[in-house]
Amino acid sequence: MPAIQVAVCGPRDCTQLETAHAAEVGRLLAEAGATVLCGGGTGVMAAVAEGASRAGGLVIGVRPDSDRAGACAGLSAVLYTNMGEARNAILVASADAVIVIGGSWGTLSELALANHRRRIPIVSLRGWRILDAEGRPVPAALPAKDPLEAVTLALDPLPL
Numbered sequence: 001m002p003a004i005q006v007a008v009c010g011p012r013d014c015t016q017l018e019t020a021h022a023a024e025v026g027r028l029l030a031e032a033g034a035t036v037l038c039g040g041g042t043g044v045m046a047a048v049a050e051g052a053s054r055a056g057g058l059v060i061g062v063r064p065d066s067d068r069a070g071a072c073a074g075l076s077a078v079l080y081t082n083m084g085e086a087r088n089a090i091l092v093a094s095a096d097a098v099i100v101i102g103g104s105w106g107t108l109s110e111l112a113l114a115n116h117r118r119r120i121p122i123v124s125l126r127g128w129r130i131l132d133a134e135g136r137p138v139p140a141a142l143p144a145k146d147p148l149e150a151v152t153l154a155l156d157p158l159p160l
Contacts, residue, residue: 003058006154007037007095009088009111010044010127011104018044018102021125023051024147025099030057032155037062037095039087040071040078044101049074062091089113096120097154100127100141115140125150 006029010022026048029036036052039045040061052059053074061075066082081087088110092098098114100107100123107127114122124141132138144150 003033003035004096004155005035005037005060005094007091007098007110007114008044008048008101009039009091009098009107010048010101011107012039012041012043012045013104014043014047014102018126019047021147021150022047022101025101025125025150026051026053026057026059027055028147028151029155030055030059032151034155035060037091039063039091039106040075042072044107046072046074048101062087062094085109092117098122098141099144099150099154100124101150102126103128111140121154121156123150123153 022044030052035058037060038048040063049059049072058076061071061078063080064084064087066080071078092113097120100111111128122141123144125144130138130140142153
């Protein structure tokens with residue numbers, strides 16, 4: 001059986017804390033035997049790729065373009081989709097679970113696409129909080145307080 005695939009989504013322009021969290025999430029996923037999927041660019045994507053690859057993990061980048069120079073280090077393989085932000089649908093559809101770290105508009109689209117699927121675990125580590133029309137929180141993702149909890153929640157119901 002193939003390894004569980006976990007998409008890690010987050011902004012290309014991220015904070016130092018988001019970078020540290022992403023690197024730790026990547027390491028923990030690799031040590032758990034999961035394949036890491038990411039956008040293959042800068043920011044959270046580069047940090048998760050670095051963390052996972054340093055731990056000997058398999059990391060697949062799903063790029064929005066065909067520019068080989070735009071791919072980050074630490075990727076085991078790259079899919080050049082040349083589809084722009086539509087690649088977010090491919091990234092999320094290929095995942096058995098999604099971890100969102102931080103937030104940007106692209107990250108919000110990935111969160112929405114993951115929620116549309118409804119059959120996979122979605123975890124948020126300092127990511128988007130969604131409110132309904134009356135201002136009440138909508139449970140779009142399981143909240144995690146740290147990288148270990150994020151990985152645990154993402155992998156909990158999944159057999160490795």
